[in-house]
């Protein structure tokens with residue numbers, strides 16, 4: 073009986089570890105839902121209305137129209153679902169971008185009946201979507217755009233369709249991984265070149281029917297001009313990607329890496345005016361990056377987010393302990409816990425102002441309030457209690473919100489552990505370090521700070537382990553290496 077209870081307890085323990093806190097999806101307003109639904113209906117109409125343009129409108133024709141209409145409508149809804157699944161924080165503007173691109177492509181197909189090469193109309197939008205929303209969303213978009221045609225597929229050469237699908241899938245997969253504008257430019261050369269070779273091999277001597285009564289052979293010149301057109305449109309698309317980034321709030325890998333450049337004016341200011349905070353930021357970057365790698369999160373996002381999380385401290389660097397360098401602590405001088413709490417909250421508010429001024433994308437700006445969540449300012453609350461002041465606990469808590477993503481939650485945990493790990497004795501054992509980390513992480517978990525982050529208990533465990541690994545590395549660096557008699561390193 074005891075064995076059975078023990079086994080049951082173990083099973084419940086493992087079950088609990090894998091559970092993820094329930095997270096509310098990002099809300100889309102009713103008006104946005106209405107606009108998105110209307111665009112989906114328009115796409116379905118454009119993609120199917122030609123079936124009704126027959127002289128003899130029989131019930132079978134109406135039935136096939138209903139079928140085609142519903143097929144496209146369901147595909148649109150599926151596309152939205154996939155994009156929300158891949159990007160839990162996707163907003164209505166970004167969903168609008170995805171379906172508007174589909175609407176434009178379907179309209180072009182419908183207006184220009186004689187599309188003899190669909191490469192130039194499907195590949196460039198796939199590049200935008202993969203860069204901004206990820207490969208899976210782009211692949212879903214590509215499959216709908218490639219397979220749903222207002223006119224019968226007979227009018228498009230099947231080999232050409234296959235080449236289009238292959239190129240678009242290739243762009244979708246690579247577009248989601250590419251981390252620099254230079255690589256994007258390379259893609260805009262290699263994809264059209266690949267498409268040219270494939271067309272030259274597969275369809276050079278094949279008949280391509282454009283309309284019902286017109287047929288011709290795709291000449292070498294035709295294939296070359298189509299591929300050149302694709303290259304030009306892809307280059308223009310790449311030029312326009314930064315505009316899409318600012319209008320639709322897209323965060324591409326290239327933009328993330330640009331923002332992570334330590335020569336950016338705001339980061340340079342942080343390193344000069346608040347060197348202690350800058351050092352703290354760099355250590356946090358290491359902790360957060362390791363933990364994110366361990367749970368398979370977005371490493372580029374957390375690296376950039378960590379860099380900017382405390383930029384608000386620039387408004388009053390010497391009010392934060394890491395920048396005081398043994399000088400007088402202004403908090404002791406004012407001796408007012410409530411005012412001190414206001415100064416701490418100000419590093420979040422001012423940080424958001426800096427983010428707005430420097431046009432930081434929303435996912436990066438989110439790190440500023442979410443890394444503090446609604447944490448208690450324990451030190452000053454304790455001081456206020458000691459002074460027997462009449463206070464509300466809420467005055468000594470950050471205004472939040474609590475972390476809304478795995479990445480901001482990891483940053484909150486790294487922020488909490490950084491000072492404790494830095495202060496730890498180099499002779500401390502791994503067990504002691506893990507205990508310190510666990511104490512800090514568990515206190516935030518019990519306080520409900522991780523409730524909206526979507527981190528499972530198993531992931532929290534992995535995060536603690538990765539913090540320990542980073543601490544081991546720091547300890548290793550701090551141990552002085554012995555030198556040989558000749559003072560040379562062996």
Ligand SMILES: [Fe+2]
Nearest residue numbers: 381382443444
């Ligand atoms: Fe902070």
Ligand SMILES: [Fe+2]
Nearest residue numbers: 352381382487
């Ligand atoms: Fe911090």
